[in-house]
Amino acid sequence: MDFNDTAEEAAYRSQVRSWLTANAPRKSGRVDSGLEDPASMEEAKAWQRKKAEAGYACVTWPKEWGGGGGASWQSVIFGQEEARHETPGNPFQIGLGMCVPTVMTVGNDADKERFVRPAVRGDEIWCQLFSEPSGGSDVAAARTRAVRDGDDWVINGQKVWTSGAHYSDFGLLLARTDPDVPKHKGMTMFWINMKDAAVEVRPIHQMSGASNFNEVYFTDLRIKDSQRVGGVGEGWRVSLVTLMNERLAIGGGAGGGHRTIFKLAQEISTLAGPAAKDAGLREKIADWFVQAEGLKYTRYRTLTALSRGQVPGPESSIGKVVSAALMQDMANTALELEDQFGIISDPDLAPLAASFQTALLAAPGMRIAGGTDEILRNIIAERVLGLPQDVRLDKDVAFKDIPTGR
Numbered sequence: 001m002d003f004n005d006t007a008e009e010a011a012y013r014s015q016v017r018s019w020l021t022a023n024a025p026r027k028s029g030r031v032d033s034g035l036e037d038p039a040s041m042e043e044a045k046a047w048q049r050k051k052a053e054a055g056y057a058c059v060t061w062p063k064e065w066g067g068g069g070g071a072s073w074q075s076v077i078f079g080q081e082e083a084r085h086e087t088p089g090n091p092f093q094i095g096l097g098m099c100v101p102t103v104m105t106v107g108n109d110a111d112k113e114r115f116v117r118p119a120v121r122g123d124e125i126w127c128q129l130f131s132e133p134s135g136g137s138d139v140a141a142a143r144t145r146a147v148r149d150g151d152d153w154v155i156n157g158q159k160v161w162t163s164g165a166h167y168s169d170f171g172l173l174l175a176r177t178d179p180d181v182p183k184h185k186g187m188t189m190f191w192i193n194m195k196d197a198a199v200e201v202r203p204i205h206q207m208s209g210a211s212n213f214n215e216v217y218f219t220d221l222r223i224k225d226s227q228r229v230g231g232v233g234e235g236w237r238v239s240l241v242t243l244m245n246e247r248l249a250i251g252g253g254a255g256g257g258h259r260t261i262f263k264l265a266q267e268i269s270t271l272a273g274p275a276a277k278d279a280g281l282r283e284k285i286a287d288w289f290v291q292a293e294g295l296k297y298t299r300y301r302t303l304t305a306l307s308r309g310q311v312p313g314p315e316s317s318i319g320k321v322v323s324a325a326l327m328q329d330m331a332n333t334a335l336e337l338e339d340q341f342g343i344i345s346d347p348d349l350a351p352l353a354a355s356f357q358t359a360l361l362a363a364p365g366m367r368i369a370g371g372t373d374e375i376l377r378n379i380i381a382e383r384v385l386g387l388p389q390d391v392r393l394d395k396d397v398a399f400k401d402i403p404t405g406r
């Protein structure tokens with residue numbers, strides 16, 4: 001495979017580079033990973049709008065819906081070039097990466113007309129309301145109940161770990177509509193207005209100090225049947241559309257931290273000399289380098305599939321499984337190297353602007369969000385390696401008859 005740009009790709013890259021140099025803003029102010037500060041949110045919205053006006057937001061989406069009407073390779077090149085700039089936070093990832101593509105694939109024409117354009121422009125933000133206290137890995141365990149009442153549905157229940165619910169305008173909600181059939185057959189997908197008084201969002205305080213995700217409660221939330229996304233009882237099939245987009249959106253995972261750690265180790269002296277001379281550390285860095293290279297070429301495989309118009313297969317799960325554990329391992333080692341300075345989390349005082357402190361606190365979440373390590377390993381085992389399936393005892397049992405432990 002030739003990894004160099006073709007003439008067409010090089011021309012597009014140069015066009016994108018010039019545009020970004022002229023237009024990309026720098027992230028200003030303090031790092032605010034929860035986007036709780038209104039100024040950070042405004043910066044993020046302004047950048048999204050600017051990209052949309054130039055056709056660089058949702059590069060591959062049709063122009064009539066506000067996208068760029070471009071090819072997948074153009075989207076990849078834009079992403080690579082944008083990553084070279086320090087642009088504002090991205091509260092649109094869940095909406096544009098998962099929820100709105102689901103509405104575009106399964107939703108009715110009125111919903112597409114109403115929602116796609118404002119989401120591309122960054123005027124409206126979406127969240128994904130799937131996980132519940134009763135199960136996140138097992139999405140089909142959802143207990144939030146939607147009961148039909150004439151032309152309405154009435155919703156009661158609770159979601160959890162909902163990223164960005166506190167600033168979202170709309171949510172994609174998976175609810176149980178028929179408990180009398182097996183779990184995968186009795187669910188339905190809806191969109192809801194997050195600002196409705198019957199929706200209560202309670203922030204979850206994380207160890208990093210931010211509150212990126214929330215508990216969300218529904219108490220007699222009344223919505224129209226026209227807010228249904230897909231058929232009654234087809235929620236599982238619709239959720240697979242969302243989850244497939246989710247794995248693609250967060251499956252990448254970059255390498256490169258090993259180079260920063262090597263530099264850090266060159267600057268740090270131990271009793272036995274420079275840390276970079278330590279054989280154990282050198283072996284670790286070599287190991288990370290090998291993993292980062294493996295990730296890079298696995299990502300190229302995904303890009304090749306995209307450039308051929310194919311949908312990347314379950315092998316994209318490898319990217320997240322490896323990169324999340326890699327990030328955690330590197331952050332742990334970096335903080336050990338930083339010694340007493342490792343406990344400083346203020347970016348103005350800590351070495352390397354506290355980037356490894358932030359990485360260490362985010363890494364456990366990375367190993368859970370969008371499929372835990374164990375679930376992704378199951379997928380790789382069953383769907384990439386063709387090993388026998390996990391035992392599934394609740395497959396043909398009515399949802400209401402599945403033991404709950406209560």
Ligand SMILES: Cc1cc2nc3c(=O)[nH]c(=O)nc-3n(C[C@H](O)[C@H](O)[C@H](O)COP(=O)(O)OP(=O)(O)OC[C@H]3O[C@@H](n4cnc5c(N)ncnc54)[C@H](O)[C@@H]3O)c2cc1C
Binds near residue numbers: 135163374375378
């Ligand atoms: C940072 C972050 C952001 C998130 N954002 C969202 C969001 O916006 N919207 C949303 O809906 N959800 C979100 N989630 C929730 C996330 O999808 C779930 O946490 C995840 O799917 C795991 O579900 P759970 O927490 O219920 O754990 P469980 O499913 O209860 O799993 C508990 C443990 O059991 C293991 N396990 C479970 N089933 C199996 C199995 N079959 N085989 C082997 N091991 C198994 C798991 O690997 C895990 O170690 C987010 C989570 C995080 C960390």
